[in-house]
Amino acid sequence: MTDQTNLTPVTMTLRTPIVCVLGHVDHGKTTLLDRIRGSTIVAAESGAITQHIGATEVPIDAIEKACGSLFSGKFSVPGLLFIDTPGHHSFSTLRSRGGALADLAVLTVDINEGFMPQTIESLNILKKFKTPFVVAANKTDRVHGWQTHENMPFIHGYQKQVPHVQQELDRKLYELIGKLYEYGFSADRYDRISDFQTTVGVIPISAMTGEGIPDLLMVLLGLAQRFLEDRLLVETTGAGVCTILEVGEARGFGTTVDAILHDGEIAVGDTIVVGGQPTVVTKVRALLKPKPLTEIWSNEIFDHVNHVTAASGIKIAAPNLEHAIAGSTIVTVPDESGVEDVVREIESEISDVQIKTDSDGVVICADTIGSLEAITSELANAGVLIRVATIGDISRRDVIEAETSNNPLCRTIIGFRVDTLPDAEEELRKSGTKLFMSDVIYHLIEEYGTWVSTEKEIVEKKLSEAVIKTGRFTLLAGCVFRQSNPAVVGVRVMGGVVKPGVTVMRTDGTQIGVIKEIQNRGDTVHEARYRDEVAFAIEGPTVGRQIKEGDMLFVDVPERHAKMVEQELYSTLTPDEIETLDEFLAIRRKDNPFWGK
Secondary structure (H helix, E strand, C coil): CCCCCCCCCEEEEECCCCEEEEEECCHHHHHHHHHHHCCCHHHHHHHHCCCCEEEEEEEHHHHHHHHHHHHCCCCCCCEEEECCCCCCCHHHHHHHHHHHHCEEEEEECCCCCCCCHHHHHHHHHHHHCCCCCCEECCCCCHHCCCCCCCCHHHHHHHHHHHHHHHHHHHHHHHCCCCHHHCCCCCCCEHHHHCCCCCCCEEEEEECCCCHHHHHHHHHHHHHHHHHCHHHEECCCEEEEEEEEEEEEEECCEEEEEEEEEEEEEEEECCCEEECCCCEEEEECCCCEEECCCCCCCCCCCCCECCCCCCCEEEEEECHHHHHEEEEEEECCEEEECHHHHHHCCCCCHHHHHCCCCCCCCEEEEEECCCHHHHHHHHHHHHHEEEEEEECCCCCHHHHHHHHCCCCCCCEEEECCCCEEEEHHHHHHHHCCCCCEEEEHHHHHHHHHHHHHHHHHHHHHHHHHHCCCCEEEEEEEEEEEECCCCEEEEEEEEEEEEEECCCEEEEECEEEEEEEEEEEEECCCCCEEEECCEEEEECCCCCEECCCCCCCCCEECCCHHHHHHHHHHHHCCCCHHHHHHHHHHHHHHHHCCCCCCC
């Protein structure tokens, strides 16, 4: 029989439920949390778009205060821990992490705009991870005629609306419910649901005015209390397990990680295994916990703590964290003999979050791996190659990497929330490498895409001007002004473009001379185009021998030029130029099918 007297008792408790907030850009995710916590995080975000995953702890007493008279019943959960996810579609990787980590989710949808691309993407994430969720039908205050009652529960404020406003809101609400049904979800307004396990609750809110927020908080608490108790019961004395949200710099601490501790405990001095490149074994030097109702990544003061239990958002400081990868796992190891097993387990998890680079491409510098992944994912989807992807300020080495690219469009650095070091600025001035910097990722993607399009147009224009294109023309009857040395004849251009200096050939491919000059009503011009009637001075032929009135002649394009026109400039040609090119190539390929290919 085992002696139980010396065993450490296992302490079980209900941890804080983790709630992920998802939805389309500008549908009010961060504004919703601002209303709950009474902060202004949304104003601090560049372009009012969330660029990182944040975590906000909302204790039960704050929820009780926010809910007021709607708060009823006894709750054993200690509060709610919200993860605020970026809404722009380039952040699908980050949102997936949030979805995987969450016990519950809030899908915010603008009740006036309805479903948008990222709404559907968020639904797919929730479905993939089988995460229970509710829908916050936001911006009810923008329904025409709506009378605002700040911070009032929806169920009370709805009764204060005139009948036609109630009808308009119901109409918009059931459009959302219909869309949810299309994607396989049974849904209804939350106060009309008897079984939340089979029906998705839709809660009308206004994140701007606070209306409906008490209803949302009460539904989330009720769902967590009633259906998630088994999932939330954790060992507070067991090994701590964290998911890394971001890797970045913190003044006075160097590289730190923002993480969600979702199981067990972690303390200063603990040995931890951190998923990274390579995987890191280190010791916790400091733990920083944001004060309640503040963001984990905000600049507000943290509390220095020695010990944290799940579930909590924490900032961890430890040596060598610069190798950590956002989205991977941190595990505390009480017994160092088990370190190797934990290392192997974590290394097997991180293969799908590594950033793929190419032998040539652009250089990307970002403040965190999460940001880096978002940019590289967006560029990869656009077919842009990535040569180097790094975290940190732009250095001279980054500039040198960019300027050695074989592709002029890849001699580019894309920087997100980073600075340019002095030696890099000097190298940039010397090299002419293009630099794009912004605090908003989708601005970077759009600016780079616009620049590439413009540069391609410039290159195509220069190439078009340098390359000889084909043209065809016919000799007009009664318009022979000189028979030879050179022959001067009136012509009509039947397609393409003809310029001085080009060689002219007959329809059998025989070259007959060179156009020396083009005149239009006595004035010398530099080209003639489709339907122009002008005079050509042609050196070489004699009218009546090699050429005669009514003949159709072609510009004889060198084979290398014909290949460039067909393969690189074809999309820029006009219909008459395409027809002329096709006829010219048919002549040249009659005896040699591979000519110009």
